[in-house]
Amino acid sequence: MNVAILGxxxxxxxxxxxxxxxQKLITARSGKEIKPIIGVVRNLNKPRNTxxxxxxxxxxxxxxxxxxxxxxxxxxxxxxxxxxxxxxxRGKAVVTANKALLAYHRFKLQNLACDTPFGFExxxxxxxxxxxxxxxxxSANHILSINGIMNGTSNYILTSMMxxxxxxxxxxxxxxxxxxxxxxxxxxxxxxDTAHKLLILASIAYGVHGNPEDILIEGIERITKEDIFFAxxxxxxIKLLAIAKRVSDKIELRVHxxxxxxxxxxxxxDGVMNAxxxxxxxxxxxxxxxxxxxGSATASAVISDLIDIARxxxxxxxxxxxxxxxxxxxxLEQDKIRTKYYFRLKVEDxxxxxxxxxxxxxxxxLSIDSFLQKPNIKKEDDATLFFTTHTSLEAxxxxxxxxxxxxxxxxxxxxxxxxxx
Amino acid sequence: MNVAILGxxxxxxxxxxxxxxxQKLITARSGKEIKPIIGVVRNLNKPRNTxxxxxxxxxxxxxxxxxxxxxxxxxxxxxxxxxxxxxxxRGKAVVTANKALLAYHRFKLQNLACDTPFGFExxxxxxxxxxxxxxxxxSANHILSINGIMNGTSNYILTSMMxxxxxxxxxxxxxxxxxxxxxxxxxxxxxxDTAHKLLILASIAYGVHGNPEDILIEGIERITKEDIFFAxxxxxxIKLLAIAKRVSDKIELRVHxxxxxxxxxxxxxDGVMNAxxxxxxxxxxxxxxxxxxxGSATASAVISDLIDIARxxxxxxxxxxxxxxxxxxxxLEQDKIRTKYYFRLKVEDxxxxxxxxxxxxxxxxLSIDSFLQKPNIKKEDDATLFFTTHTSLEAxxxxxxxxxxxxxxxxxxxxxxxxxx
Numbered sequence: 083m084n085v086a087i088l089g090x091x092x093x094x095x096x097x098x099x100x101x102x103x104x105q106k107l108i109t110a111r112s113g114k115e116i117k118p119i120i121g122v123v124r125n126l127n128k129p130r131n132t133x134x135x136x137x138x139x140x141x142x143x144x145x146x147x148x149x150x151x152x153x154x155x156x157x158x159x160x161x162x163x164x165x166x167x168x169x170x171x172r173g174k175a176v177v178t179a180n181k182a183l184l185a186y187h188r189f190k191l192q193n194l195a196c197d198t199p200f201g202f203e204x205x206x207x208x209x210x211x212x213x214x215x216x217x218x219x220x221s222a223n224h225i226l227s228i229n230g231i232m233n234g235t236s237n238y239i240l241t242s243m244m245x246x247x248x249x250x251x252x253x254x255x256x257x258x259x260x261x262x263x264x265x266x267x268x269x270x271x272x273x274x275d276t277a278h279k280l281l282i283l284a285s286i287a288y289g290v291h292g293n294p295e296d297i298l299i300e301g302i303e304r305i306t307k308e309d310i311f312f313a314x315x316x317x318x319x320i321k322l323l324a325i326a327k328r329v330s331d332k333i334e335l336r337v338h339x340x341x342x343x344x345x346x347x348x349x350x351x352d353g354v355m356n357a358x359x360x361x362x363x364x365x366x367x368x369x370x371x372x373x374x375x376x377g378s379a380t381a382s383a384v385i386s387d388l389i390d391i392a393r394x395x396x397x398x399x400x401x402x403x404x405x406x407x408x409x410x411x412x413x414l415e416q417d418k419i420r421t422k423y424y425f426r427l428k429v430e431d432x433x434x435x436x437x438x439x440x441x442x443x444x445x446x447x448l449s450i451d452s453f454l455q456k457p458n459i460k461k462e463d464d465a466t467l468f469f470t471t472h473t474s475l476e477a478x479x480x481x482x483x484x485x486x487x488x489x490x491x492x493x494x495x496x497x498x499x500x501x502x503x
Numbered sequence: 504m505n506v507a508i509l510g511x512x513x514x515x516x517x518x519x520x521x522x523x524x525x526q527k528l529i530t531a532r533s534g535k536e537i538k539p540i541i542g543v544v545r546n547l548n549k550p551r552n553t554x555x556x557x558x559x560x561x562x563x564x565x566x567x568x569x570x571x572x573x574x575x576x577x578x579x580x581x582x583x584x585x586x587x588x589x590x591x592x593r594g595k596a597v598v599t600a601n602k603a604l605l606a607y608h609r610f611k612l613q614n615l616a617c618d619t620p621f622g623f624e625x626x627x628x629x630x631x632x633x634x635x636x637x638x639x640x641x642s643a644n645h646i647l648s649i650n651g652i653m654n655g656t657s658n659y660i661l662t663s664m665m666x667x668x669x670x671x672x673x674x675x676x677x678x679x680x681x682x683x684x685x686x687x688x689x690x691x692x693x694x695x696d697t698a699h700k701l702l703i704l705a706s707i708a709y710g711v712h713g714n715p716e717d718i719l720i721e722g723i724e725r726i727t728k729e730d731i732f733f734a735x736x737x738x739x740x741i742k743l744l745a746i747a748k749r750v751s752d753k754i755e756l757r758v759h760x761x762x763x764x765x766x767x768x769x770x771x772x773d774g775v776m777n778a779x780x781x782x783x784x785x786x787x788x789x790x791x792x793x794x795x796x797x798g799s800a801t802a803s804a805v806i807s808d809l810i811d812i813a814r815x816x817x818x819x820x821x822x823x824x825x826x827x828x829x830x831x832x833x834x835l836e837q838d839k840i841r842t843k844y845y846f847r848l849k850v851e852d853x854x855x856x857x858x859x860x861x862x863x864x865x866x867x868x869l870s871i872d873s874f875l876q877k878p879n880i881k882k883e884d885d886a887t888l889f890f891t892t893h894t895s896l897e898a899x900x901x902x903x904x905x906x907x908x909x910x911x912x913x914x915x916x917x918x919x920x921x922x923x924x
Contacts, residue, residue, distance in 0.1 A: 096785075100643060100785050104643060104644070104645060104784070104785070106829075107645060107829070108642075108643060110823050110824070110825065110829040111642050111819070111822055111823055111824065112642070112824060113819070113824025113825050114824075203640070209783075209785075209786035209787060209789060210789060211635075211636055211639070211640025211641065214632075214635060214636075214639055214640050215632055215635075215636075215640075218632070218635055218639075218807060218810075218811060219624070219632025219635050219636075219804075219807055220632065220803065220807065221529075221532050221533070221806070221807050221810045221811075222521060222525060222529060222802070222803045222805075222806030222807050222809075222810065223525070223803055224525060224528060347771070347772075347792060350768070350771045351768075362630075362803060363525070364517075364521050364525070364630075364799050364800065364802055364803035364806070365630035365793060365794065365799070365800045365803035365804075366630060366793070366794045366797070366799070366800055367793065367794070368630060368631060368791075368792060368793035368794075369790075369791075369792040369793070370789075370790075370791055370792070371768060371789060371790040371791070371792065372786060372787070372788065372789035372790070373786065373787045373788070373789075376787070378785050378786070378787070379785065379786045379787055381643070381785055382641065382643045382644055382783060382785035382786035383640075383786075384643075385642070385643030385785070386639060386640055386641065386642050386643050388643075389639075389642045389643065390639060390642075393818070393819065393824060395816050395817070395818065396816070397814070397816065398532070398534070398814065401532055402531050402532055403531070403532065403533060403534025403535075403814060404531065404534050408527070408528070408531040
């Protein structure tokens with residue numbers, strides 16, 4: 083089975099190298115010799131960490147008749163979509179690690195790939211075979227919820243803040259030094275990377291349509307040492323979570339930092355590691371843990387798809403054979419989300435302020451569950467208040483946040499996080 | 504697709520009920536309606552928790568032409584092997600949750616099932632799709648090691664002892680009251696159940712042959728509050744582990760209670776939950792967590808196999824297509840195991856005893872890593888010593904245990920546990 087690798091960066095080079103290094107084992111498991119015969123790169127002068135032949139002429143590779151599977155590792159959305167579409171139309175199999183491609187075009191690709199294998203295990207959570215888990219392992223289940231830690235950069239930063247007492251800015255800087263964070267980290271710490279992955283998982287679990295723009299996405303940039311203090315004190319950790327769940331006939335999808343009780347299994351996932359907790363109506367609670375990024379771990383997932391293709395196994399791409407009408411679940415409107423909330427509020431430390439806040443909360447249907455005010459030992463003019471609510475409606479919380487922002491006694495921008503228990 | 508269920512106990516009833524309850528979803532995912540049309544039971548008078556038709560005539564069901572898949576949930580080894588063999592010879596697909604059947608007959612079944620689907624996801628770790636993970640998800644990897652907590656009964660007892668300060672006998676009694684342990688708990692707490700599961704995983708990871716009798720199996724019966732005290736003090740937890748790893752050209756398999764550093768992911772798996780940590784040469788460290796038993800979780804795994812069959816997906820049963828010669832890995836002799844060890848020793852509290860012990864250790868190539876003697880505040884005649892070794896050879900440890908037992912200054916049977924870090 084001849085393979086072309088489109089994009090020979092860290093992952094592409096590892097795919098080629100592991101196919102060569104583990105060739106004997108992979109042949110025994112798949113029944114075929116899987117050979118990386120050509121790689122496509124933009125810049126032929128850049129040194130590459132592999133020995134396979136390279137070209138910069140992608141069209142010539144697409145046109146070759148001796149290639150059985152194309153591994154798409156180009157990055158981006160539009161160009162890969164054009165390339166992959168052309169390959170599928172030529173009846174050739176595709177394996178990709180491109181989460182953005184799937185987040186935007188998965189249903190169009192499903193139509194194109196109806197008779198052709200299309201693997202994308204590597205697009206979510208790196209080396210964790212979570213696509214297979216949802217599509218095959220838990221296929222008997224109505225999925226009640228998915229809770230994922232799917233961005234190693236953010237989890238590394240949050241773990242440093244929780245365990246090392248490090249400030250956000252310093253933790254980010256350290257992550258950049260270690261190569262865990264990009265020079266522009268927005269895509270990771272802003273939650274967008276996680277949102278792409280969540281949409282892919284939710285389309286398998288629920289047949290959900292929609293683009294990243296359609297879902298609630300908040301990043302971890304505004305978390306301070308004070309939030310960490312509160313979390314520690316109240317037996318929580320803070321995690322950037324991807325959440326999917328069914329709420330009557332609609333699907334709730336959201337990505338945001340959340341307070342998670344320390345004794346939850348997913349709260350124990352530290353550093354750059356990823357994990358996805360899935361609750362199914364038959365199986366109960368499960369969790370799948372592993373490295374979410376890195377050349378070798380991602381290559382492990384890419385090659386598992388290649389082995390499936392060599393074994394002549396063809397899964398329904400997004401997990402449904404027929405009727406595809408079941409794949410029409412609608413997204414819940416963001417205002418209708420219901421969960422528990424945490425507020426951090428810097429206010430003037432004077433009589434009557436607390437009464438004003440608690441009145442505002444109760445007038446807007448928010449019922450306080452816990453409250454913390456640190457003693458003002460530095461005798462500052464301001465005090466920081468922390469409080470959490472019972473289960474409330476997102477629309478009410480958003481309204482209260484807007485009103486608080488306008489109050490004279492509120493200093494700084496109020497901060498809110500959701501609590502997932 | 505018509506299904507017969509051979510054995511309609513807790514799991515069998517749940518398989519039928521979930522197939523009926525989740526029928527619309529399962530049909531969409533599999534492309535076929537999967538119908539449980541008959542159940543076989545030994546005693547027709549016993550009430551069953553399902554509405555499917557029942558018979559006590561298994562041969563009549565085996566002979567039927569309208570059944571596409573047989574779900575074997577009979578229990579035992581010989582009778583299921585006879586029944587399953589006959590069904591496979593008739594060219595009909597089989598799904599089983601029977602770990603003992605696989606532990607003893609997996610390679611013979613692989614030969615019989617060469618052209619026929621044979622699913623056994625439910626035989627290991629209940630609802631966790633660990634068979635699929637090893638056979639498909641991590642198929643690109645040389646498996647460096649497997650560490651599993653695969654017996655909920657034992658993990659419940661050990662968790663009660665660690666977190667609740669409960670004695671072994673009381674924890675077992677509580678487990679029996681809650682239905683987590685059988686009246687005769689030997690199979691679970693003695694490590695035999697775990698050993699069956701380990702052999703199944705190791706045959707996929709390494710192509711390992713052998714029966715449960717061929718591997719090192721120790722149970723959790725001899726663990727005392729003193730061991731728990733030591734573990735807490737030295738930042739360990741105690742878990743009943745199934746361990747598989749490659750040691751040069753051989754495969755080391757063992758089942759025993761082990762001291763595991765508290766910060767390891769698998770150390771965080773508490774109560775009746777199961778987890779399997781797999782390290783692959785490409786993927787790195789992964790862990791798969793979920794309920795290891797229970798009717799509904801096990802049925803989730805059984806039905807995932809049924810859905811694969813309905814999707815017309817056929818995996819190589821034990822993960823290898825060809826050449827099957829790769830499936831000939833030999834077991835490492837038990838004496839050649841190398842790991843770290845923990846000793847608990849009750850000795851006469853008098854001058855010279857410690858010197859005798861340390862001399863004995865060093866004469867037998869055991870190098871002490873840590874040592875603890877609790878102050879003898881009760882002024883008893885005996886003292887309890889705890890010590891751990893650097894990495895040592897099992898043969899040396901066994902010899903020292905034998906010599907210690909014969910010493911006059913040693914009271915009670917010496918106790919040893921392995922340390923996995």
